[in-house]
Amino acid sequence: MTNAVDLEQLSCHFGNVKALNQLDLALPQGEILGLLGHNGAGKSTAMKLILGILSPSSGQVRVFGEDPRGPDSGRLRFQLGYLPENVSFYDNLSGREVLAYFARLKRVSPGEVDRLLTRVGLDHAARRRVRTYSKGMRQRLGLAQALLGEPRLLLLDEPTAGLDPMATRDVYSTIDELRARGTAVIVSSHVLPGIEKHVDRVAILGRGRLLAEGTIEALRSHAELPLTIRIRQSDWAQRPGADLHPAIQDVITETDNSLAIRVRTEDKLPVLNKLLSLPGLEDVTVEPPTLESLYAHFDTQLNSEEAQHA
Numbered sequence: 131m132t133n134a135v136d137l138e139q140l141s142c143h144f145g146n147v148k149a150l151n152q153l154d155l156a157l158p159q160g161e162i163l164g165l166l167g168h169n170g171a172g173k174s175t176a177m178k179l180i181l182g183i184l185s186p187s188s189g190q191v192r193v194f195g196e197d198p199r200g201p202d203s204g205r206l207r208f209q210l211g212y213l214p215e216n217v218s219f220y221d222n223l224s225g226r227e228v229l230a231y232f233a234r235l236k237r238v239s240p241g242e243v244d245r246l247l248t249r250v251g252l253d254h255a256a257r258r259r260v261r262t263y264s265k266g267m268r269q270r271l272g273l274a275q276a277l278l279g280e281p282r283l284l285l286l287d288e289p290t291a292g293l294d295p296m297a298t299r300d301v302y303s304t305i306d307e308l309r310a311r312g313t314a315v316i317v318s319s320h321v322l323p324g325i326e327k328h329v330d331r332v333a334i335l336g337r338g339r340l341l342a343e344g345t346i347e348a349l350r351s352h353a354e355l356p357l358t359i360r361i362r363q364s365d366w367a368q369r370p371g372a373d374l375h376p377a378i379q380d381v382i383t384e385t386d387n388s389l390a391i392r393v394r395t396e397d398k399l400p401v402l403n404k405l406l407s408l409p410g411l412e413d414v415t416v417e418p419p420t421l422e423s424l425y426a427h428f429d430t431q432l433n434s435e436e437a438q439h440a
């Protein structure tokens with residue numbers, strides 16, 4: 131089956147700024163990809179190249195096997211949905227009017243407008259002017275606009291930026307529904323927590339370059355980052371130190387009665403066994419390396435590679 135997206139050696143430069151630098155990336159149909167990276171890493175530029183809004187400086191973009199700026203791009207465009215980073219609408223129109231307007235542009239049946247407003251939880255405010263909408267309501271309207279016409283590929287640029295936890299959860303549950311329907315999705319974020327359960331793979335960008343790509347599990351094991359065991363103990367008569375077990379890499383005091391201990395994943399069980407015998411133990415939690423620590427790891431790796439080549 132043709133991939134939803136194929137990027138080959140894709141570069142996009144704005145004057146001296148290399149917004150994207152020789153990016154290779156493939157997205158099979160029906161897969162959810164998290165596009166992660168710091169501000170200015172090149173996430174929005176990659177999306178605009180996929181949409182055909184920008185033209186590459188070099189390299190190739192294929193969307194369902196076609197050039198998004200080629201002669202058939204008009205037809206291709208109807209299969210794509212896009213939620214831009216800073217969504218803005220005609221403030222004097224109601225949410226329903228805005229969506230009906232986009233439905234006409236996308237040649238989507240007007241019947242879909244009300245269905246989508248309900249789906250994103252905006253039916254109660256459908257007749258209110260967009261000017262009165264909160265940030266979360268605007269984002270929901272943006273999502274409804276992106277979902278018009280049941281796109282085969284959806285590009286969501288920072289869809290949870292500025293949203294409260296409930297609204298964020300709703301965005302991710304929409305992504306879960308899309309996955310169940312076989313829609314390919316690229317969702318960008320620089321806010322890493324929360325995204326991991328909802329994506330099949332992540333691609334980490336840094337200064338326009340692909341730092342790492344794969345399942346979060348694969349990236350974790352490649353980076354060989356330690357996991358953190360947190361313990362709370364009422365009785366510090368035997369306060370554990372690094373000498374408790376040879377596999378302990380680090381012990382950090384967090385509060386008067388809690389410690390964070392770092393160990394390699396494969397040393398987890400022997401260290402846990404040792405910890406469980408401590409007197410006064412009240413609680414133990416085990417936390418795998420976070421996406422933030424992965425990001426920092428691959429970014430540092432790129433920095434040191436660049437320093438070597440400088």
Ligand SMILES: Nc1ncnc2c1ncn2[C@@H]1O[C@H](COP(=O)(O)OP(=O)(O)OP(=O)(O)O)[C@@H](O)[C@H]1O
Pocket residue numbers: 144147148149167168169170171172173174175176215320
């Ligand atoms: N039209 C443009 N003209 C000049 N420079 C641009 C343009 N668009 C993007 N850039 C630059 O390209 C780089 C990548 O920007 P891009 O918006 O793709 O990053 P991003 O990862 O989406 O960042 P953010 O998380 O802040 O949205 C940045 O240095 C940005 O300033």
